[in-house]
Amino acid sequence: MTKVTMTVNGKTVSADTEGRTLLSSFLRDGLGMTGTHIGCDTSQCGACLVHVDGKAVKSCSVFAQEVAGAQVRTIEGMANADGSLSVIQQAFQDHHGLQCGFCTPGMVMSAAALLAENPKPTEHEVRHYLEGNLCRCTGYHNIVKAVLAASGQDVSGLGVAAE
Amino acid sequence: MPKDGGIGASTKRREDMRFLTGKGRYTDDINIRGQVHAHFLRSDVAHGRINGIDLSAAEAMPGVLRILTAADFAAVGGIPCGWQVTDRHGQVMQEPKHPVLADGKVRHVGDPIAMIIAETYEQARDAAEAVLVDITELTPVLDMKAALAEGAVKVHDDLTSNLCYDWGFVEENKAAVDAAFAKAAHVTTLELVNNRLVANPMEPRVAVGDFESHSDQYTLYTTSQNPHVIRLLMGAFVLGIPEHKLRVVAPDVGGGFGSKIYHYAEEAAVTFAARLVGRPVKWTSSRSEAFISDAHGRDHVTKIELALDDENNFTALRTDTYANMGAYLSTFAPSIPTWLHGTLMAGNYKTPLIYVNVKAVFTNTVPVDAYRGAGRPEATFQLERLVDKAARELGVDPVDLRRQNFITPDMFPYQTPVAVVYDTGNYQATMDKLLEISDHAGFEARRAESATRGKLRGFGIAHYIEACGIAPSNLVGQLGARAGLYESATVRVNATGSISVYTGSHSHGQGHETSFAQVVAEMIGIDANQIDIVHGDTSNTPMGMGTYGSRSLAVGGSAIVKATNKIINKAKKIAAHLLEASEADIELKDGKFAVAGTDKSVDWAGVTLAAYVPHNYPLESLEPGLEETAFYDPSNFTYPSGAYGCEVEVDPDTGKVQVLSFAAADDFGNIVNPMIVEGQVQGGLAQGIGQALLENCAYDGNGQLLSGSFMDYAMPRADDLPMFTVDHSCITPCTHNPLGVKGCGEAGAIGSPPAVVNAVIDALQRAGHAHVTHIDMPVTPARVWAAMNG
Incomplete structure (x- = not known):
């Protein structure tokens, strides 16, 4: 067991880990932060996506010890300081971009990383960027709409019947 | 305008607040003080005889508390089946025992053999590697038709064959149906496969068992769509725990799509083990484990025939299906290819004579049960592909052939020849709406534009009906359900x-x-x-x-x-x-x-x-x-219906199909929250398009699941799909429930697969590939290319 220390959502945290402990398990089991979800075992689904030093990382694809000392941000750290939803979170609610909620933490973190890199993405760019985040409920329609809306773009014409 | 928060308003969801902030409480988020972890050692062969299990090395591994095998469950019941089908000869189905852990034989890859309980999840997994199982491999039973041949290897030695049942519906109509075929002006025939799928809700299954010795109280936390059903099945049939001593909790559940209806062995095992080891026992499925332990869906092999008179009226329909049950009967498995499939074979049409035969077959594969739509997608796919094929053979517009044979609004309530009575609907209206919202009139111009880029554009249509709101208890009781609904x-x-x-x-x-x-x-x-x-x-x-x-x-x-x-x-x-x-x-x-x-x-x-x-x-x-x-207790099923249209582009060089647009015009009766309804349809469409183009549960000749992870099983991703055009303004309220509602959860997955495949066939036929009349799902680039060049 090795004690690993990192900063998660602005707080310094540490927990004992085995060498094989993944960041996802460190967050969930070590710190009890269960907002980060585990939906697969092949780094395909993206439910565990967090930010490590500002970059989108599937937390099941790195060992906790690899990111010792890093700045990690999870879904629990996404709301505004007063507890209200951030722009991206609010857009997901406004546009019904979630149903069962299980993929949602990873989806929100992924969307946030996209908008940090590319503040006004096209629909195609959103779909391409979110390709590594699986959702089984929404058919992605409203997720894409929410991300475009969060970027300040007009989404009122998307998916509406042709006039 | 409806008042926000009232009926008809797109009120934002209150549950979103916890899901968007990481505060959802899913079963895997539950950790009870003193909890230990279970891991299931599963069969890596499809069919085999267990000669012995040596636990000695594993039991000595660090952290191991107990390892359970079938012998430990000798005093408890098997996993029960909730529906008994009676076949066309008046015989009840063959119902094999389904032990909690494999007893004597393993019958599919993933069949659980031993349950290792240790202080940590990692220790349990490590110890599983040290369990020595001596298995003699047997020839696996995989192909359904071969499984029914004389002298075939049997999945269950104590059954007379691999045939679960041979169901005929309506048996009394068979002779009249055959006679109508004999004098038909035209007969269209189609043979197809409805591909086996894995539901894959994003949250894998989890079960946590707890026992309080001071009160004799058991608690099971589980990822279930129906905690009371689990309490009844597990309490009464498996573990013998009376309801007042058993609490089942399904907290936030991350999607189900049918796969979390059933009572699974792991639920009984953790509940049983919690008492045995005196500690709460938790099991969390990995995704790879889910692929070989969650019930699968679909998996039908069908021949369907349509008889028409010389004015293109449908005169009779005949269908012959082999339905895969897998190795054991999952909770509602026998009802899916029968009462949830045969009763929908009239579709939206006034076909007067229908006969459905279904042979349910045991094979050495994961059990198959309901998956979003459950029987109705299988019925809709074969019927709507068949009608499309008939129209092309007769040289008439597929829309017109459907319209000509639709049940008309003045015919409701409509008694179908397959037992059910549709209370209401207006299929011309949904068809009109579809053609409007999909800009059908502009298709030719879009096709010409695609052609300038060397792409083949096609338009496919499907009209569906489904029976929802299951169901009158006295009726389903007569049909074999062992529960009320x-x-x-x-x-x-x-x-x-x-x-x-x-x-x-x-x-x-x-x-x-x-x-x-x-x-x-x-x-x-x-x-x-x-x-x-x-x-x-x-x-x-x-x-x-x-x-x-x-x-x-x-x-x-x-x-x-x-x-x-x-x-x-x-x-x-x-x-x-x-x-x-x-x-x-x-x-x-x-x-x-x-x-x-x-x-x-x-x-x-x-x-x-x-x-x-x-x-x-x-x-x-x-x-x-x-x-x-x-x-x-409802007095009838509800009957949502709708018209779906899909536009695709086929790349003739690679065979790759791209869905360019998808439009859905549904009649769900009255709507409480339009935003939620649209979301349900969009999600269903993605699953249906996934079935049509991407997803397939592939077994090799040894019964190994080739598509056993998200690396291999092609789940629809954001860049596989277009934005959807969804309309629910055609409303014929349900006549027999107080809200006039019909249900919207499965429609998208039911109506979309035939629309997609019809669109691909349309694209190929318009491009001169007249010989391509069907491609089995998933319609992969390789299959399309082979069809075009075959």
């Missing part, structure tokens, strides 16, 4: 007027906490935020049958309406007393009880307070309190 609600009004609604319908993405509150808010006329919806815990909700078959609003919602009406009736009595008026003169409007024609009124909170502080109260004739329970 009512739903329940308790409406508990608190002293200050806030309300807790306890419902038997579980919500795992459907948004019940929002839409059910809208129903109650509308009925009473109070703010929806005063109403909480409580579900998922057998200790506080009345016995409910759960969420599946698009039944929650139609059946569960009706129970809530019934209970709320009881509340309103009692509240009116209290109001009449307070206002010194006759009960008959009391009107409820906008949360106020008023004496008709006067300005005398008392508000909702005034009445609720009087109910709990009954100082001025008619105690001699009325009990204090304001809490009512209702059970609602």
Whole structure:
């Protein structure tokens, strides 16, 4: 067991880990932060996506010890300081971009990383960027709409019947 | 405009707040003090005889507390099946024993052999590697037709064959159907495969068992769509625990799509083991494990034939299906290819004579059960592909051939030749709406534009009907169900007027906490935020049958309406007393009880307070309190229907199909929350398009699952799909439930696969590949290319 220390959502945290402990398990089991979800075992689904030093990382694809000392941000750290939803979170609610909620933490973190890199993405760019985040409920329609809306773009014409 | 929070409003979902902030509480988020972890060692061969299991090395591994095998479960029951089908010869189906852990034989890759319980999850997994299982491999039974051949290897040695049942429906019609075929002017025939799928909700299954010795109380936390059903099946049939000593909790559940209806062995195993080891026992499925232990869906091999007269009227339909049951009978497996499939073979058409034969077959594969749509996608796919093929053979427009044979609005209620009675619908209207919203008139111009880029564009159409709101209990009882299919609600009004609604319908993405509150808010006329919806815990909700078959609003919602009406009736009595008026003169409007024609009124909170502080109260004739329970048993199924249109582009060089647009015009009856309804359809469409183009559960010749992870099983991703055009403005309200609702959860997955495949065939035929009349799903680039160049 090795004690690993990192900063998660602005707080310094540490927990004992085995060498094989993944960041996802460190967050969930070590710190009890269960907002980060585990939906697969092949780094395909993206439910565990967090930010490590500002970059989108599937937390099941790195060992906790690899990111010792890093700045990690999870879904629990996404709301505004007063507890209200951030722009991206609010857009997901406004546009019904979630149903069962299980993929949602990873989806929100992924969307946030996209908008940090590319503040006004096209629909195609959103779909391409979110390709590594699986959702089984929404058919992605409203997720894409929410991300475009969060970027300040007009989404009122998307998916509406042709006039 | 409907009032926000009332019926008809796209009220934002209240459950989103916890899901968007990481505060959802899913089963894997539950950790009980003292908890230990279980891992299941599963068979890596499809069929084999267990000669012995050597646990000695594993038991000595660090952290290992106990390892259980079949012998430890000798005194408990097997996993029960909830539906008994009687076949065309009057014989009940063959029903093999399904032990909690493999007993003597393993029958599919993934069959659990041993349960390793250790202090940590990692220790349990490590120890599993040290368990030595001596297995003699047997020839696996995989192909359904070969499985039924004389002398075939048997999956279950104690059954007479691999045939579960040979179902004929309606058997008495068979001769008349055959006679109609003999004199048909035209017969269209189609042979197809409905590909096996894995539901893959994003949350893998989890079960945590707990036992409190001081009270003899068991608790199971599980990822279930129907906690009461699990309590009944596991308590009564497997472990022999009476209901009052067993609590089943399904907290936030991350999607189900059918796969979380069933009672699984792992649930019984952790509950049983919790008592044995005296510690809470937790099992969390990995995704790879889910692929070989969650019930799969579909997997039909079908030949279907349509007879037409010389004016293109459908005169008879005949279908012959082999349905894969897998190695054991999952909870509702026998009902899917029969009562949820054969009864829908009329589709939207007035075909007078129909005969359906289904042979259900045991194979050495994972058990197959309901997956989103359950039987109805299989019925719709074969019928709508067949009608399309007939139109092309006859040289008529597929839209026109459908319209000519539609059941017309004046024919409702319509008795089909396959037992069910459609209460209402208007299929011409949904077809009209589809052609409008898909800009069908502009298709030729778009096709010409695609052609300039060397792409083949096609338009495919499908019209579906489904039976939802399952179902009248006395009817399903006659059909072999071993359960009732009512739903329940308790409406508990608190002293200050806030309300807790306890419902038997579980919500795992459907948004019940929002839409059910809208129903109650509308009925009473109070703010929806005063109403909480409580579900998922057998200790506080009345016995409910759960969420599946698009039944929650139609059946569960009706129970809530019934209970709320009881509340309103009692509240009116209290109001009449307070206002010194006759009960008959009391009107409820906008949360106020008023004496008709006067300005005398008392508000909702005034009445609720009087109910709990009954100082001025008619105690001699009325009990204090304001809490009512209702059970609602539907008198018929509901029949959502709709027209779906898909436009694709095929790349002739690679065979790759791209869905450019998809339009859905549904008739769901009345709508409570349009935003939620649209979301349900969009999600269903993605699953249906996934089935049509991407997803396939592939076994090799040894019974190994080749598509056993997200690396290999092609789940639809964001960049595989277009934006959807979804319309639900065609409304024929359901005639037999109080809300006039039909259900919307499965439609998207039912109507879309044939629309997609019809579009691909349309693209190829328009491009001169007239010989391509069918391609099996998933319509992969390789299959398309081979069809074009074959």
